[in-house]
Amino acid sequence: MDFELKTLTLARICSEKTDALLVLVPQDLGAGNDPLSVLASLAIKSGDFEAKPGKLLSTYRAPGITAKRVVLAGAGDASAKSVRTAVSAGLGALKSGSVQRLTICFNALGELQADAVRAAVVACGDASYVYTTTKSKPGVTRLQQVVVAVNDSANARIAKPGLDKGAALVKGIEFAKEWANRPANHATPTLLAGGARELGKLRNIKVEVLGPKEVARLGMGSFMAVAQGTAEPLRFIVLRYEGAAKAEAPVVLVGKGITFDTGGISIKPAAEMDEMKFDMCGAASVLGTFRALAELQPALNVVGLIPSCENMPGGRAVKPGDVVTSMSGQTIEILNTDAEGRLVLCDALTYAERFKPRAVVDIATLTGACVIALGGVRSGLFSSDDQLAEVLSAAGESSLDLCWRMPLDDDYAEGLKTNFADVANVAGRAGGAITAAKFLQRFAASFPWAHLDIAGTAWKGGSAKGATGRPVPLLLDYLLGQAALARPGTSARAPGKNAKPASKNKRSSKTRA
Numbered sequence: 001m002d003f004e005l006k007t008l009t010l011a012r013i014c015s016e017k018t019d020a021l022l023v024l025v026p027q028d029l030g031a032g033n034d035p036l037s038v039l040a041s042l043a044i045k046s047g048d049f050e051a052k053p054g055k056l057l058s059t060y061r062a063p064g065i066t067a068k069r070v071v072l073a074g075a076g077d078a079s080a081k082s083v084r085t086a087v088s089a090g091l092g093a094l095k096s097g098s099v100q101r102l103t104i105c106f107n108a109l110g111e112l113q114a115d116a117v118r119a120a121v122v123a124c125g126d127a128s129y130v131y132t133t134t135k136s137k138p139g140v141t142r143l144q145q146v147v148v149a150v151n152d153s154a155n156a157r158i159a160k161p162g163l164d165k166g167a168a169l170v171k172g173i174e175f176a177k178e179w180a181n182r183p184a185n186h187a188t189p190t191l192l193a194g195g196a197r198e199l200g201k202l203r204n205i206k207v208e209v210l211g212p213k214e215v216a217r218l219g220m221g222s223f224m225a226v227a228q229g230t231a232e233p234l235r236f237i238v239l240r241y242e243g244a245a246k247a248e249a250p251v252v253l254v255g256k257g258i259t260f261d262t263g264g265i266s267i268k269p270a271a272e273m274d275e276m277k278f279d280m281c282g283a284a285s286v287l288g289t290f291r292a293l294a295e296l297q298p299a300l301n302v303v304g305l306i307p308s309c310e311n312m313p314g315g316r317a318v319k320p321g322d323v324v325t326s327m328s329g330q331t332i333e334i335l336n337t338d339a340e341g342r343l344v345l346c347d348a349l350t351y352a353e354r355f356k357p358r359a360v361v362d363i364a365t366l367t368g369a370c371v372i373a374l375g376g377v378r379s380g381l382f383s384s385d386d387q388l389a390e391v392l393s394a395a396g397e398s399s400l401d402l403c404w405r406m407p408l409d410d411d412y413a414e415g416l417k418t419n420f421a422d423v424a425n426v427a428g429r430a431g432g433a434i435t436a437a438k439f440l441q442r443f444a445a446s447f448p449w450a451h452l453d454i455a456g457t458a459w460k461g462g463s464a465k466g467a468t469g470r471p472v473p474l475l476l477d478y479l480l481g482q483a484a485l486a487r488p489g490t491s492a493r494a495p496g497k498n499a500k501p502a503s504k505n506k507r508s509s510k511t512r513a
Helices: 010-014 033-048 080-094 114-128 153-181 189-199 210-219 221-227 273-296 342-353 369-373 385-400 409-417 433-442 472-485
Strands: 001-009 018-025 057-061 069-076 103-104 145-150 203-211 236-242 250-253 257-260 301-313 322-325 331-335 359-364 379-383 404-406 449-453
Touching: 001 153, 001 331, 010 103, 018 080, 018 189, 018 301, 057 080, 057 153, 069 080, 080 114, 103 114, 103 472, 114 145, 145 153, 145 189, 153 273, 153 472, 189 203, 189 236, 189 257, 189 273, 189 369, 203 210, 203 273, 203 409, 210 221, 210 409, 221 301, 221 322, 221 342, 236 273, 250 257, 250 273, 250 342, 257 273, 273 322, 273 359, 273 472, 301 342, 331 342, 342 359, 342 433, 359 385, 359 472, 369 433, 379 385, 379 433, 385 449, 385 472, 433 449
Parallel strands: 001 145, 018 069, 018 103, 103 145, 250 301, 250 359, 257 301, 359 449, 379 404
Antiparallel strands: 057 069, 203 236, 236 301, 322 331, 379 449
């Protein structure tokens, strides 16, 4: 899909050759003499239309307007969230038609925000995405071009960064969705590594893929234990985006890449097990973020680490009660083989130390407990560093990809104690998302670290079944913020560097959500 920014007055928009006009109408709509303004004012006055977010009024062949279809979409206070709601609703109303070229009219919104433009562009991408990989007759995305119309050059300068970021996000989110939506036989660890190699063809991205022999030499006993029950060979994927000087410490993103999770010997119920193809959404979000970085080329170094394998109940599968040795040297008693994500992540976190990172963020569909706690609205955020947690929370707010900081009290780690190893991989049902994070924290002591549990936000079930592409928007906003801090003349301290560690006993009072 192509996105274009054009400077058009409301009068010129009325004569614009386009298949459809999506007019964003704020709650404080001003008066105007052009046909669009008159149409919106009359609709509001008559009570046929409200400017509340998501409210719509569609017309066909409206007098004085060239476009066949016009949709008035309520944009409320014109915030990014309201604009996203308006555009999503408007695209829903136009989806059944033959619209190939759409013009989104921002002219009536008054003071324009770049984030509102970004939200509109991302909403267009979400509404038009069609999965095609395994369909014999792939569906066609009708919408091919979106024009973002603003009323003057000043607003065009404001809108341009939002348009660019939104267009990059669309590419990144769609890349993440595509890999997450593929069934496990079309997204094996080997095939996922192939997808990463495709990214290596883009500017400033390098990719290295390690196989079973290399992983064994590294001593990743925990990762290898998860993979030993499947015929599919594991892959450890290392991506590097090099946008800054080599001396600049990178941010490391670690994505859980379990391409299918049966639960292993601790097998899951059959109902909805097909959704366990989504257990690599953490990995997909890392790939999607790198795809967006390739578009925007920020001045930052980023490393992506993806430990990828299947979790199967084969004859060689790891058994409950087995003890394995992680890359860090810590021994782990595997009490539940369905708690495998933390077992692959812990070795990747140890591997991350070699990059001397400024911060490490791992992303994983880790626990059903997080779904119970936060549902599908916010991802769970856990961090040993207050400042890192704050900037990630802020990135979630600015990107509309929300998260919520959860506690990491040491008391939660009591259940991980065992008589037979340094640590157990589970600690019972109570506080399951937190105890999983406490397990990972043991392997992240040498750098500022955060963990995003995306089990509730990475995909939707039911009739809307499919990957969401989250948290690519959050990660991109966080990374772009880090790049901005590194610009000459910026005095702000890089989040996560030399920050005071979070209290071990209670959540910091400075935390924002």
